[in-house]
Amino acid sequence: YLSFYSVHTPLQGKPDLVAKYREKLSKMPLADGESAFGSEEQVSQQQGKNGPTRKVRIRQRHPVYAAMMESMDNAVGHVLDSLERNGLTKETIVIFMSDNGGLSTSEGSPTSNVPLRGGKGWLYEGGIREPYMISAPGLTKRGTVCHYPVTSMDFYPTLLDLANIPLRPKQHLDGKSLVPLLRDPDSSLPRKSLHWHYPHYSNQGGFPGGAIRQGDYKLIERFEDGRVHLFNLATDLGEKEDLAERQPDKVLTMRKDLHEWYRKVDAKFLRQKPGGPRPWQP
Structure with missing residues (x-):
């Protein structure tokens, strides 16, 4: 490394x-x-x-x-x-x-x-x-x-697979071997979603929130007030056109899956400071 x-x-x-x-x-x-x-x-x-x-x-x-x-x-x-x-x-x-x-x-x-x-x-x-x-x-x-979306968690199972070592799902959890994509870039992986969790502020200015990617669609959920944004990355890579109000069914489905993932991994959220505003909770 x-x-x-x-x-x-x-x-x-x-x-x-x-x-x-x-x-x-x-x-x-x-x-x-x-x-x-x-x-x-x-x-x-x-x-x-x-x-x-x-x-x-x-x-x-x-x-x-x-x-x-x-x-x-x-x-x-x-x-x-x-x-x-x-x-x-x-x-x-x-x-x-x-x-x-x-x-x-x-x-x-x-x-x-x-x-x-x-x-x-x-x-x-x-x-x-x-x-x-x-x-x-x-x-x-x-x-x-x-062009298939992958994540850094895929490193471990990919290296095991390339070295002809049996995969260890209990260790690499959400990671998937990328060997099928290396053989055929037009193929896919047995994974429905990718998730991100960022429950804090930082000096870079980003807001606390979570995100889920399913196919071409990406949903972002803000932890300050629970607002969501929906983007189609195939047609709007710059995330300029928020589709949340126009596609409520897509928002409902993806948000449900994101919340199920929160529970599965015991995700942590914003906590109220003394005298401060009460943050949103899923």
Whole structure:
């Protein structure tokens, strides 16, 4: 396991690479009236309609972050080159991914997730959708793309399966082997839903809530007041068109499944502070 800390705060790039990207940026001026930032929705519903908004980066214009990205890219290359030099490429499974979306709403907002909405600390796709690349010798083909939604919990059963070790469902629980998808990117997995649970505030500005993904549909439930949002990611990847009021039956079904999952995993929710507003409970 190799964890890169490079694309994370503190934002510190190699001076020569930072200079390289500052020079590139100087040749890419914004048009008149154009901004590198857009306005995200209210940070907290408890603060009312006039509460603060949080800016979200919508243009990639951060030389230090770009320098850090290049350094990480080179580091990954060093690892892969070393495997090849030592004759281990055909015996090594490589998986590359991130633990969350890019930081676009706080701490310098170094990156943009456009066309995805939000970023790290948010339940929108900008916060939870990441790259997931797998190289499995003798199985995967270069350039193959699979659009089926998966999760990091699938690592363990996938590695067991690729190593011809019997699966251990009591250990990997919600995780599923991705081998069927590696063999056929157009296939599917025996899993109805993916779930997310984020019952707190963070410095990135996201609201406490839960989410469920079923097929192309994604439902987000806010823990402050119980409001829900429904999006069809096949036609609205940026989550701009809320379908909750137009598709109440879909909301009812997905919300029921989400609440059943809460109970199954004993999910925790917001607790009332002395003198504070009473938070919503499912």
